Amino acid sequence: MFKNFASVKTPQSSIFWKNLSNEKRTDLIKIELKKNKETNDFEISKVTDDGQIILKVQKSIPSNIRGILLLDLEDRIKKNIDKGLTVWLEPVGDKSKLRNLRGIKFI
Protein backbone atom coordinates (compact mmCIF):
# COMPACT_ATOMS: atom_id res chain seq x y z
CA MET A 1 0.00 0.00 0.00
CA PHE A 2 1.11 3.57 -0.59
CA LYS A 3 1.82 5.76 2.42
CA ASN A 4 -1.40 7.64 2.92
CA PHE A 5 -0.71 11.13 4.26
CA ALA A 6 -3.84 12.65 2.71
CA SER A 7 -5.18 13.92 6.04
CA VAL A 8 -1.88 14.65 7.78
CA LYS A 9 -1.18 18.29 8.54
CA THR A 10 1.96 19.92 7.16
CA PRO A 11 4.31 20.95 9.98
CA GLN A 12 4.24 24.67 10.73
CA SER A 13 7.17 26.72 12.00
CA SER A 14 7.49 26.43 15.77
CA ILE A 15 7.34 29.05 18.50
CA PHE A 16 11.10 28.54 18.84
CA TRP A 17 11.58 29.69 15.24
CA LYS A 18 9.08 32.52 15.45
CA ASN A 19 10.79 33.91 18.55
CA LEU A 20 14.24 33.97 16.98
CA SER A 21 15.63 37.21 15.61
CA ASN A 22 16.15 37.38 11.87
CA GLU A 23 19.89 37.41 12.44
CA LYS A 24 19.80 34.27 14.55
CA ARG A 25 17.60 32.47 12.01
CA THR A 26 20.03 33.40 9.25
CA ASP A 27 22.97 32.13 11.30
CA LEU A 28 21.31 28.78 11.86
CA ILE A 29 20.57 28.35 8.16
CA LYS A 30 24.13 29.35 7.26
CA ILE A 31 25.47 26.56 9.48
CA GLU A 32 23.44 24.04 7.50
CA LEU A 33 24.51 25.52 4.16
CA LYS A 34 28.18 25.21 5.12
CA LYS A 35 27.84 21.50 5.86
CA ASN A 36 27.87 20.64 2.17
CA LYS A 37 30.37 22.07 -0.30
CA GLU A 38 27.65 22.16 -2.95
CA THR A 39 25.55 24.56 -0.87
CA ASN A 40 28.46 26.37 0.74
CA ASP A 41 28.12 29.39 -1.54
CA PHE A 42 24.31 29.68 -1.45
CA GLU A 43 23.14 33.05 -0.16
CA ILE A 44 20.14 33.62 2.04
CA SER A 45 17.73 36.00 0.41
CA LYS A 46 14.92 35.91 2.95
CA VAL A 47 13.71 34.00 5.99
CA THR A 48 10.18 34.45 7.25
CA ASP A 49 8.18 33.86 10.43
CA ASP A 50 6.17 31.15 8.74
CA GLY A 51 9.27 29.15 7.88
CA GLN A 52 9.98 30.08 4.26
CA ILE A 53 13.71 30.01 3.51
CA ILE A 54 14.44 31.74 0.20
CA LEU A 55 17.91 31.11 -1.16
CA LYS A 56 19.88 32.80 -3.90
CA VAL A 57 22.20 30.72 -6.07
CA GLN A 58 24.54 32.37 -8.57
CA LYS A 59 26.01 29.26 -10.16
CA SER A 60 24.19 27.06 -12.62
CA ILE A 61 23.19 23.70 -11.17
CA PRO A 62 22.00 21.08 -13.67
CA SER A 63 18.33 20.14 -13.40
CA ASN A 64 19.15 16.51 -12.60
CA ILE A 65 21.18 17.63 -9.54
CA ARG A 66 19.41 20.64 -8.06
CA GLY A 67 16.19 18.93 -7.00
CA ILE A 68 17.84 16.34 -4.79
CA LEU A 69 20.49 18.80 -3.57
CA LEU A 70 17.75 21.12 -2.28
CA LEU A 71 15.60 18.33 -0.86
CA ASP A 72 18.65 17.01 1.04
CA LEU A 73 19.31 20.51 2.35
CA GLU A 74 15.68 20.90 3.41
CA ASP A 75 15.83 17.54 5.20
CA ARG A 76 18.89 18.72 7.17
CA ILE A 77 17.24 22.02 8.04
CA LYS A 78 14.06 20.27 9.19
CA LYS A 79 16.03 17.75 11.25
CA ASN A 80 18.49 20.17 12.83
CA ILE A 81 16.48 23.39 13.19
CA ASP A 82 12.72 23.13 12.79
CA LYS A 83 10.51 20.65 10.95
CA GLY A 84 8.22 23.51 9.85
CA LEU A 85 10.86 25.10 7.61
CA THR A 86 10.78 24.81 3.83
CA VAL A 87 13.33 25.75 1.18
CA TRP A 88 12.77 27.69 -2.04
CA LEU A 89 15.02 29.52 -4.48
CA GLU A 90 14.52 33.09 -5.62
CA PRO A 91 12.06 33.13 -8.54
CA VAL A 92 13.14 33.96 -12.07
CA GLY A 93 11.05 36.48 -14.02
CA ASP A 94 9.63 35.86 -17.48
CA LYS A 95 12.29 36.19 -20.20
CA SER A 96 9.71 36.96 -22.90
CA LYS A 97 10.26 40.59 -23.90
CA LEU A 98 6.79 40.74 -25.41
CA ARG A 99 4.95 39.40 -22.37
CA ASN A 100 7.03 41.63 -20.13
CA LEU A 101 5.22 44.58 -21.68
CA ARG A 102 2.31 43.47 -19.47
CA GLY A 103 4.35 44.68 -16.50
CA ILE A 104 3.77 41.54 -14.42
CA LYS A 105 6.35 41.21 -11.66
CA PHE A 106 6.92 37.97 -9.80
CA ILE A 107 6.08 38.79 -6.19
Added chain:
Amino acid sequence: MSNHTENSDNNSIKTKEGSLILDNHKVSYHYDRVEAWENGEKISPVSVDMALTRACGAMCSFCYAMVQEPQERANIQTKDSLNLLDDFKKIGVKAVSLVSDGESTLSKAYVPFIQHASNIGIDVGNATNGWEFEKEKIDQVLPHLTWVRFTVGAGTPEGYSKIMYKDKKHTEVFDRAIKNITYAVELKRKLNLKVTLGIQMVLMPEFKDEILPFTKLALDLGVDYGVIKHCSDNEQGTLGVDYSKYTDMYNLLKKAEKKSTEQTKIIIKWSKITDKGSSSYSRLYGPQFLLQISGTGLVAPAGQFFNARYSKLHIGNFTDERFIDIFNSARYKRIMDYIASPNFDAKTMMGTLPITHYVNQALDNHAKGISKIKPSFGKKPLHVNFI
Protein backbone atom coordinates in the same frame (compact mmCIF):
# COMPACT_ATOMS: atom_id res chain seq x y z
CA MET B 1 -24.57 23.72 -12.19
CA SER B 2 -24.58 22.96 -15.89
CA ASN B 3 -27.95 22.61 -17.60
CA HIS B 4 -26.93 20.34 -20.45
CA THR B 5 -24.71 17.69 -18.97
CA GLU B 6 -25.27 14.14 -20.16
CA ASN B 7 -24.04 12.62 -16.91
CA SER B 8 -23.83 14.70 -13.75
CA ASP B 9 -21.37 12.23 -12.17
CA ASN B 10 -18.64 13.13 -14.61
CA ASN B 11 -20.01 16.37 -16.15
CA SER B 12 -19.86 14.84 -19.62
CA ILE B 13 -21.48 16.65 -22.52
CA LYS B 14 -23.18 14.72 -25.29
CA THR B 15 -21.84 15.71 -28.70
CA LYS B 16 -22.43 14.35 -32.17
CA GLU B 17 -19.20 12.38 -31.88
CA GLY B 18 -19.50 11.04 -28.33
CA SER B 19 -19.33 12.11 -24.71
CA LEU B 20 -16.99 14.99 -24.07
CA ILE B 21 -15.56 15.46 -20.58
CA LEU B 22 -13.83 18.79 -20.08
CA ASP B 23 -14.92 19.61 -16.54
CA ASN B 24 -13.78 16.45 -14.79
CA HIS B 25 -11.19 13.66 -14.91
CA LYS B 26 -11.11 10.28 -16.66
CA VAL B 27 -9.01 8.37 -14.14
CA SER B 28 -11.69 5.74 -13.65
CA TYR B 29 -11.04 4.56 -17.23
CA HIS B 30 -7.46 3.78 -16.21
CA TYR B 31 -8.29 1.85 -13.09
CA ASP B 32 -5.32 -0.52 -13.43
CA ARG B 33 -3.05 2.43 -12.69
CA VAL B 34 -5.19 3.55 -9.77
CA GLU B 35 -4.82 0.07 -8.27
CA ALA B 36 -1.08 0.03 -8.90
CA TRP B 37 -0.73 3.50 -7.33
CA GLU B 38 -2.73 2.40 -4.31
CA ASN B 39 -0.49 -0.66 -3.96
CA GLY B 40 2.49 1.65 -3.69
CA GLU B 41 3.89 0.79 -7.12
CA LYS B 42 5.59 3.29 -9.36
CA ILE B 43 3.24 4.00 -12.25
CA SER B 44 3.70 5.48 -15.70
CA PRO B 45 1.78 8.66 -16.39
CA VAL B 46 -1.31 8.07 -18.51
CA SER B 47 -0.90 11.50 -20.09
CA VAL B 48 1.89 14.04 -20.44
CA ASP B 49 1.25 17.74 -20.89
CA MET B 50 4.17 19.50 -22.57
CA ALA B 51 5.41 22.10 -25.04
CA LEU B 52 8.08 21.90 -27.74
CA THR B 53 9.29 25.44 -27.04
CA ARG B 54 8.77 28.16 -24.45
CA ALA B 55 8.55 30.76 -27.19
CA CYS B 56 5.25 32.43 -28.02
CA GLY B 57 4.33 35.39 -30.21
CA ALA B 58 1.32 36.31 -28.11
CA MET B 59 1.20 38.26 -24.87
CA CYS B 60 -2.00 37.04 -23.25
CA SER B 61 -2.76 38.88 -20.05
CA PHE B 62 -3.96 35.64 -18.43
CA CYS B 63 -0.90 33.60 -19.41
CA TYR B 64 0.49 31.45 -16.59
CA ALA B 65 3.77 31.11 -18.55
CA MET B 66 4.66 34.56 -17.19
CA VAL B 67 5.45 32.90 -13.85
CA GLN B 68 6.96 29.65 -15.16
CA GLU B 69 10.49 30.69 -16.13
CA PRO B 70 13.12 28.14 -15.10
CA GLN B 71 16.87 28.81 -14.83
CA GLU B 72 17.70 27.78 -18.38
CA ARG B 73 15.99 27.39 -21.74
CA ALA B 74 17.18 24.44 -23.79
CA ASN B 75 16.34 24.34 -27.47
CA ILE B 76 14.37 21.15 -28.09
CA GLN B 77 15.66 19.49 -31.25
CA THR B 78 13.42 17.30 -33.40
CA LYS B 79 15.53 14.25 -32.54
CA ASP B 80 15.09 14.89 -28.79
CA SER B 81 11.35 15.14 -29.22
CA LEU B 82 11.09 11.90 -31.22
CA ASN B 83 13.26 10.07 -28.67
CA LEU B 84 10.94 11.39 -26.00
CA LEU B 85 7.94 9.84 -27.75
CA ASP B 86 9.74 6.50 -28.10
CA ASP B 87 10.45 6.58 -24.36
CA PHE B 88 6.80 7.45 -23.64
CA LYS B 89 5.75 4.44 -25.68
CA LYS B 90 8.14 2.15 -23.81
CA ILE B 91 6.87 3.13 -20.38
CA GLY B 92 3.17 3.25 -21.29
CA VAL B 93 2.24 6.91 -21.73
CA LYS B 94 -0.98 6.94 -23.76
CA ALA B 95 -1.48 10.58 -24.70
CA VAL B 96 0.44 13.81 -25.06
CA SER B 97 -1.10 17.25 -25.01
CA LEU B 98 0.96 20.06 -26.50
CA VAL B 99 -0.15 22.83 -24.19
CA SER B 100 2.14 23.74 -21.26
CA ASP B 101 4.30 26.87 -21.31
CA GLY B 102 4.93 27.58 -25.00
CA GLU B 103 3.40 27.81 -28.47
CA SER B 104 4.43 24.46 -29.94
CA THR B 105 3.40 25.37 -33.51
CA LEU B 106 6.52 27.58 -33.59
CA SER B 107 8.86 24.61 -33.14
CA LYS B 108 10.51 22.84 -36.07
CA ALA B 109 9.73 19.62 -34.25
CA TYR B 110 5.98 20.31 -34.32
CA VAL B 111 4.93 18.41 -37.46
CA PRO B 112 7.30 15.43 -37.10
CA PHE B 113 6.45 15.11 -33.40
CA ILE B 114 2.71 14.84 -34.05
CA GLN B 115 3.12 12.50 -36.98
CA HIS B 116 5.50 10.21 -35.08
CA ALA B 117 3.26 10.11 -32.00
CA SER B 118 0.32 9.12 -34.16
CA ASN B 119 2.38 6.48 -35.98
CA ILE B 120 3.42 4.76 -32.74
CA GLY B 121 -0.06 4.87 -31.23
CA ILE B 122 0.15 7.81 -28.82
CA ASP B 123 -2.79 10.21 -28.92
CA VAL B 124 -1.89 13.86 -29.40
CA GLY B 125 -3.85 17.01 -28.63
CA ASN B 126 -2.77 20.61 -29.12
CA ALA B 127 -3.73 23.95 -27.64
CA THR B 128 -2.64 26.86 -29.81
CA ASN B 129 -3.39 30.48 -30.52
CA GLY B 130 -3.62 29.36 -34.16
CA TRP B 131 -1.55 32.22 -35.49
CA GLU B 132 1.09 29.95 -37.05
CA PHE B 133 -1.31 27.07 -37.60
CA GLU B 134 -1.59 27.72 -41.29
CA LYS B 135 -2.98 25.66 -44.16
CA GLU B 136 0.21 23.71 -44.91
CA LYS B 137 0.71 22.79 -41.27
CA ILE B 138 -2.96 21.95 -40.76
CA ASP B 139 -2.91 19.61 -43.76
CA GLN B 140 0.05 17.75 -42.26
CA VAL B 141 -1.11 17.40 -38.68
CA LEU B 142 -4.90 17.49 -38.47
CA PRO B 143 -5.44 13.85 -39.52
CA HIS B 144 -3.05 12.82 -36.70
CA LEU B 145 -4.55 14.89 -33.89
CA THR B 146 -7.20 13.81 -31.40
CA TRP B 147 -8.16 17.38 -30.56
CA VAL B 148 -7.14 20.97 -31.17
CA ARG B 149 -8.17 23.69 -28.76
CA PHE B 150 -7.66 27.23 -30.00
CA THR B 151 -7.06 29.88 -27.37
CA VAL B 152 -9.48 32.66 -28.24
CA GLY B 153 -9.28 35.23 -25.49
CA ALA B 154 -12.37 37.16 -26.56
CA GLY B 155 -15.15 37.22 -29.12
CA THR B 156 -14.59 40.68 -30.57
CA PRO B 157 -11.51 41.51 -32.68
CA GLU B 158 -10.69 44.49 -30.46
CA GLY B 159 -11.15 42.57 -27.21
CA TYR B 160 -9.12 39.67 -28.57
CA SER B 161 -6.21 41.92 -29.62
CA LYS B 162 -6.23 43.76 -26.31
CA ILE B 163 -6.20 40.57 -24.23
CA MET B 164 -3.88 38.47 -26.38
CA TYR B 165 -1.67 41.06 -28.05
CA LYS B 166 -0.44 44.64 -27.80
CA ASP B 167 -3.67 46.62 -27.89
CA LYS B 168 -7.13 46.75 -29.44
CA LYS B 169 -5.85 48.18 -32.74
CA HIS B 170 -3.87 45.06 -33.64
CA THR B 171 -6.84 43.08 -34.90
CA GLU B 172 -4.70 41.39 -37.56
CA VAL B 173 -3.92 38.64 -35.05
CA PHE B 174 -7.65 37.96 -34.63
CA ASP B 175 -8.14 37.82 -38.40
CA ARG B 176 -5.24 35.39 -38.77
CA ALA B 177 -6.54 33.09 -36.04
CA ILE B 178 -10.08 33.06 -37.43
CA LYS B 179 -8.84 32.32 -40.95
CA ASN B 180 -6.84 29.33 -39.70
CA ILE B 181 -9.60 28.01 -37.43
CA THR B 182 -12.06 28.27 -40.30
CA TYR B 183 -9.76 26.26 -42.55
CA ALA B 184 -9.31 23.57 -39.87
CA VAL B 185 -13.10 23.26 -39.48
CA GLU B 186 -13.50 22.96 -43.27
CA LEU B 187 -10.78 20.31 -43.54
CA LYS B 188 -12.24 18.28 -40.71
CA ARG B 189 -15.61 18.21 -42.49
CA LYS B 190 -14.12 17.57 -45.93
CA LEU B 191 -12.03 14.60 -44.79
CA ASN B 192 -14.49 13.49 -42.10
CA LEU B 193 -11.70 13.58 -39.53
CA LYS B 194 -12.24 12.40 -35.97
CA VAL B 195 -10.38 15.37 -34.49
CA THR B 196 -12.37 17.51 -32.03
CA LEU B 197 -12.03 21.25 -32.62
CA GLY B 198 -12.78 23.72 -29.88
CA ILE B 199 -12.07 27.27 -28.83
CA GLN B 200 -11.29 28.32 -25.28
CA MET B 201 -11.69 31.56 -23.40
CA VAL B 202 -9.69 31.97 -20.19
CA LEU B 203 -12.00 34.14 -18.18
CA MET B 204 -10.76 36.89 -15.91
CA PRO B 205 -13.51 38.98 -14.28
CA GLU B 206 -12.51 42.04 -16.31
CA PHE B 207 -13.31 40.15 -19.55
CA LYS B 208 -16.97 39.53 -18.74
CA ASP B 209 -18.28 41.65 -21.66
CA GLU B 210 -16.59 39.18 -24.00
CA ILE B 211 -18.52 36.13 -22.77
CA LEU B 212 -21.47 36.42 -25.17
CA PRO B 213 -19.41 37.57 -28.19
CA PHE B 214 -17.13 34.56 -27.57
CA THR B 215 -20.17 32.30 -27.52
CA LYS B 216 -21.43 33.75 -30.81
CA LEU B 217 -18.01 33.34 -32.37
CA ALA B 218 -17.90 29.65 -31.42
CA LEU B 219 -21.30 29.09 -33.04
CA ASP B 220 -20.35 31.09 -36.16
CA LEU B 221 -17.10 29.16 -36.58
CA GLY B 222 -18.93 25.85 -36.29
CA VAL B 223 -16.33 24.35 -33.96
CA ASP B 224 -17.37 21.39 -31.82
CA TYR B 225 -17.27 23.37 -28.63
CA GLY B 226 -16.48 26.71 -27.04
CA VAL B 227 -15.27 26.38 -23.47
CA ILE B 228 -14.95 29.07 -20.83
CA LYS B 229 -12.66 28.39 -17.93
CA HIS B 230 -11.24 30.11 -14.86
CA CYS B 231 -7.79 31.73 -14.82
CA SER B 232 -5.09 30.13 -12.66
CA ASP B 233 -2.77 32.21 -10.53
CA ASN B 234 0.29 31.39 -8.46
CA GLU B 235 0.19 31.28 -4.67
CA GLN B 236 1.52 34.84 -4.47
CA GLY B 237 -1.33 36.11 -6.68
CA THR B 238 1.09 37.55 -9.24
CA LEU B 239 -1.48 37.66 -12.07
CA GLY B 240 -3.97 39.42 -9.80
CA VAL B 241 -6.96 37.14 -10.40
CA ASP B 242 -9.84 38.16 -8.11
CA TYR B 243 -11.77 34.91 -7.58
CA SER B 244 -14.46 36.66 -5.53
CA LYS B 245 -15.70 38.38 -8.70
CA TYR B 246 -16.54 35.20 -10.62
CA THR B 247 -19.87 34.84 -8.78
CA ASP B 248 -21.16 38.01 -10.43
CA MET B 249 -20.74 36.35 -13.83
CA TYR B 250 -22.70 33.15 -13.14
CA ASN B 251 -25.92 34.38 -14.81
CA LEU B 252 -24.05 35.51 -17.87
CA LEU B 253 -22.24 32.17 -18.06
CA LYS B 254 -25.55 30.28 -17.76
CA LYS B 255 -26.94 32.42 -20.57
CA ALA B 256 -23.93 31.55 -22.73
CA GLU B 257 -24.28 27.87 -21.94
CA LYS B 258 -27.91 27.86 -23.10
CA LYS B 259 -26.80 28.92 -26.58
CA SER B 260 -25.38 25.44 -27.24
CA THR B 261 -26.47 23.91 -30.52
CA GLU B 262 -26.36 20.41 -31.96
CA GLN B 263 -23.13 21.34 -33.74
CA THR B 264 -21.44 23.53 -31.12
CA LYS B 265 -21.55 22.97 -27.38
CA ILE B 266 -20.89 25.89 -25.07
CA ILE B 267 -19.21 24.47 -22.01
CA ILE B 268 -18.47 26.24 -18.76
CA LYS B 269 -15.94 24.66 -16.43
CA TRP B 270 -18.26 25.16 -13.50
CA SER B 271 -16.45 22.96 -11.04
CA LYS B 272 -13.21 24.91 -11.33
CA ILE B 273 -14.96 28.28 -11.49
CA THR B 274 -17.03 27.58 -8.38
CA ASP B 275 -13.93 26.34 -6.51
CA LYS B 276 -12.80 29.98 -6.64
CA GLY B 277 -9.13 29.16 -6.59
CA SER B 278 -9.22 26.91 -3.56
CA SER B 279 -8.46 23.21 -3.35
CA SER B 280 -9.62 20.46 -1.02
CA TYR B 281 -6.33 18.59 -1.13
CA SER B 282 -2.94 19.13 0.46
CA ARG B 283 -1.12 16.18 -1.09
CA LEU B 284 -0.44 16.00 -4.80
CA TYR B 285 -1.02 12.54 -6.30
CA GLY B 286 -2.12 13.71 -9.75
CA PRO B 287 1.34 14.22 -11.30
CA GLN B 288 2.00 10.47 -11.12
CA PHE B 289 -0.86 10.11 -13.62
CA LEU B 290 -0.46 13.37 -15.56
CA LEU B 291 3.11 14.62 -15.81
CA GLN B 292 4.17 18.01 -17.13
CA ILE B 293 7.20 18.97 -19.20
CA SER B 294 8.27 22.51 -20.03
CA GLY B 295 9.08 23.82 -23.49
CA THR B 296 12.61 24.17 -22.09
CA GLY B 297 12.84 20.39 -21.74
CA LEU B 298 12.54 20.58 -17.95
CA VAL B 299 10.68 17.68 -16.35
CA ALA B 300 8.80 18.57 -13.17
CA PRO B 301 5.75 17.08 -11.50
CA ALA B 302 3.62 20.10 -12.42
CA GLY B 303 3.89 23.10 -14.69
CA GLN B 304 3.42 25.32 -11.67
CA PHE B 305 6.86 24.11 -10.49
CA PHE B 306 8.79 25.11 -13.63
CA ASN B 307 9.94 28.42 -12.17
CA ALA B 308 13.40 28.42 -10.58
CA ARG B 309 11.68 29.06 -7.23
CA TYR B 310 10.58 25.41 -7.15
CA SER B 311 14.01 23.98 -8.05
CA LYS B 312 13.76 21.33 -5.35
CA LEU B 313 11.04 19.75 -7.51
CA HIS B 314 13.05 19.77 -10.74
CA ILE B 315 13.71 16.21 -11.89
CA GLY B 316 15.80 16.59 -15.05
CA ASN B 317 15.81 17.75 -18.64
CA PHE B 318 15.07 15.39 -21.51
CA THR B 319 17.42 17.28 -23.83
CA ASP B 320 20.31 16.37 -21.49
CA GLU B 321 19.39 12.75 -20.84
CA ARG B 322 16.81 10.29 -22.13
CA PHE B 323 13.40 10.63 -20.55
CA ILE B 324 13.31 6.94 -19.75
CA ASP B 325 16.39 7.40 -17.56
CA ILE B 326 14.74 10.34 -15.81
CA PHE B 327 11.59 8.25 -15.25
CA ASN B 328 13.59 5.31 -13.90
CA SER B 329 15.76 7.46 -11.62
CA ALA B 330 15.57 7.54 -7.84
CA ARG B 331 15.06 11.32 -8.05
CA TYR B 332 11.80 10.88 -10.00
CA LYS B 333 10.41 8.72 -7.22
CA ARG B 334 11.77 10.90 -4.44
CA ILE B 335 10.20 14.06 -5.84
CA MET B 336 6.86 12.35 -6.51
CA ASP B 337 6.99 11.00 -2.93
CA TYR B 338 7.81 14.47 -1.56
CA ILE B 339 4.71 16.11 -3.04
CA ALA B 340 2.60 13.25 -1.64
CA SER B 341 4.15 13.69 1.83
CA PRO B 342 3.21 15.94 4.77
CA ASN B 343 6.13 18.22 3.86
CA PHE B 344 4.14 19.47 0.89
CA ASP B 345 0.88 21.39 1.12
CA ALA B 346 -0.81 22.16 -2.22
CA LYS B 347 -3.00 24.74 -0.52
CA THR B 348 -0.08 27.03 0.28
CA MET B 349 2.90 25.88 -1.79
CA MET B 350 1.58 26.06 -5.34
CA GLY B 351 -0.76 28.08 -7.50
CA THR B 352 -4.47 27.66 -7.95
CA LEU B 353 -6.29 25.09 -10.06
CA PRO B 354 -3.37 23.28 -11.71
CA ILE B 355 -3.89 21.15 -14.80
CA THR B 356 -3.98 18.06 -12.58
CA HIS B 357 -6.69 19.60 -10.36
CA TYR B 358 -9.49 17.14 -11.19
CA VAL B 359 -7.15 14.15 -10.87
CA ASN B 360 -5.63 15.48 -7.63
CA GLN B 361 -9.09 15.96 -6.18
CA ALA B 362 -10.33 12.50 -7.20
CA LEU B 363 -7.25 10.70 -5.86
CA ASP B 364 -7.30 12.71 -2.64
CA ASN B 365 -10.99 11.93 -2.08
CA HIS B 366 -10.15 8.29 -2.78
CA ALA B 367 -7.25 8.31 -0.30
CA LYS B 368 -9.39 9.99 2.37
CA GLY B 369 -12.24 7.55 1.78
CA ILE B 370 -14.61 10.39 0.88
CA SER B 371 -15.36 9.03 -2.58
CA LYS B 372 -13.71 5.89 -3.89
CA ILE B 373 -12.73 5.76 -7.57
CA LYS B 374 -14.50 2.88 -9.26
CA PRO B 375 -13.57 1.37 -12.61
CA SER B 376 -15.60 2.69 -15.53
CA PHE B 377 -16.93 0.25 -18.07
CA GLY B 378 -18.95 0.67 -21.23
CA LYS B 379 -18.47 3.15 -24.00
CA LYS B 380 -15.44 5.33 -23.43
CA PRO B 381 -15.72 9.09 -23.63
CA LEU B 382 -13.89 11.09 -26.27
CA HIS B 383 -10.19 11.69 -25.54
CA VAL B 384 -10.18 9.02 -22.83
CA ASN B 385 -6.39 8.96 -22.63
CA PHE B 386 -6.22 12.66 -21.77
CA ILE B 387 -7.13 12.15 -18.14
